[in-house]
Amino acid sequence: MHFFGDLLTATAYFLIPLALIHLFRKRNDLAFNWIFMMAAAFIFLCGVTHFMAIINIWHGYYYLSGIAKLATGIVSIMTTIMIWYLLPRIIAIPSNQEFKVKNEQLLLTQQKLIESNQLLEERVRARTVELEKLAHTDALTGIMNRGGLMNGLTNEMDRATRYKHPLTIMMIDIDHFKRVNDEYGHVQGDNVIIEVADILSKVSRSTDSVGRYGGEEFLLLMPETETVKAKILAERIRVDVANHHFCHEEGLDISVTCSIGVTEFESNQDSSSLLKTVDEMLYKAKNSGRNKIIVNNNIAA
Numbered sequence: 131m132h133f134f135g136d137l138l139t140a141t142a143y144f145l146i147p148l149a150l151i152h153l154f155r156k157r158n159d160l161a162f163n164w165i166f167m168m169a170a171a172f173i174f175l176c177g178v179t180h181f182m183a184i185i186n187i188w189h190g191y192y193y194l195s196g197i198a199k200l201a202t203g204i205v206s207i208m209t210t211i212m213i214w215y216l217l218p219r220i221i222a223i224p225s226n227q228e229f230k231v232k233n234e235q236l237l238l239t240q241q242k243l244i245e246s247n248q249l250l251e252e253r254v255r256a257r258t259v260e261l262e263k264l265a266h267t268d269a270l271t272g273i274m275n276r277g278g279l280m281n282g283l284t285n286e287m288d289r290a291t292r293y294k295h296p297l298t299i300m301m302i303d304i305d306h307f308k309r310v311n312d313e314y315g316h317v318q319g320d321n322v323i324i325e326v327a328d329i330l331s332k333v334s335r336s337t338d339s340v341g342r343y344g345g346e347e348f349l350l351l352m353p354e355t356e357t358v359k360a361k362i363l364a365e366r367i368r369v370d371v372a373n374h375h376f377c378h379e380e381g382l383d384i385s386v387t388c389s390i391g392v393t394e395f396e397s398n399q400d401s402s403s404l405l406k407t408v409d410e411m412l413y414k415a416k417n418s419g420r421n422k423i424i425v426n427n428n429i430a431a
């Protein structure tokens with residue numbers, strides 16, 4: 131009975147440390163895993179005392195048993211002290227339930243972060259669109275600036291070439307604008323420019339693009355429009371500008387006229403040649419007495 135009892139216990143006490151060492155080596159991330167090593171030593175020594183008990187059945191090496199028991203006692207006391215010492219910290223290790231709750235909170239925070247990130251990206255996109263628009267907007271009149279016009283012109287020329295549709299452009303320049311500045315001052319000169327821009331925006335179609343080309347000069351891009359129709363629009367602009375009472379709100383009644391050059395885009399033209407042609411038409415309108423429209427009739431059929 132003693133023999134088998136001690137044999138089974140000793141075998142178990144030798145195998146348990148092996149399991150603990152295996153655990154120690156595989157899971158070296160576990161908190162306080164060195165305590166497993168101490169426990170392994172303690173259990174191993176317990177096995178040794180049981181093993182000695184078997185030997186003592188026949189030989190009676192009681193002093194060796196004593197040494198084994200003493201070593202077991204020392205190691206087990208040390209292990210016990212360490213366990214008590216570590217107990218508060220071991221208890222403080224979050225439970226599975228706590229981990230689950232923390233994990234859910236983390237997932238929630240992650241979701242919120244994703245949402246804020248998406249919101250931020252949308253805001254950046256909207257702001258970029260706004261900034262791009264601002265970069266292409268004339269600060270004084272709120273219509274397109276030269277950069278915006280150039281972009282629009284290139285796009286319209288590409289479209290007209292691709293679909294073989296007509297595209298006509300118009301350059302409008304306020305006549306003797308220097309006199310307005312000299313007589314009424316720069317602020318009123320600015321107001322005249324703003325009101326001319328308003329007239330152009332009102333008479334043009336939503337598919338047309340109107341912009342300030344420079345100083346007191348404007349450009350109108352008219353896709354799907356031949357010069358014949360553009361001339362009718364040019365005439366409306368000329369008459370509207372001539373009949374308008376400028377700076378009325380400021381208690382003034384300034385009259386100005388404008389000169390207009392018109393030309394249709396030809397498929398083999400580039401933008402600088404197109405702009406050069408329309409500028410030449412404007413120059414002719416100025417030279418033929420101002421308040422005039424000159425249409426380029428030398429367009430290849």
Ligand SMILES: Nc1nc2c(ncn2[C@@H]2O[C@H](COP(=O)(O)OP(=O)(O)OP(=O)(O)O)[C@@H](O)[C@H]2O)c(=O)[nH]1
Nearest residue numbers: 303304305306307308309311316317319320345346
């Ligand atoms: N108030 C104001 N004046 C401007 C602005 N940009 C250009 N000008 C003025 O516009 C005037 C243009 O003068 P000119 O190029 O001699 O042309 P013009 O007097 O209109 O004469 P024509 O074009 O030949 O009929 C100059 O006096 C510029 O100072 C602006 O943004 N605001």
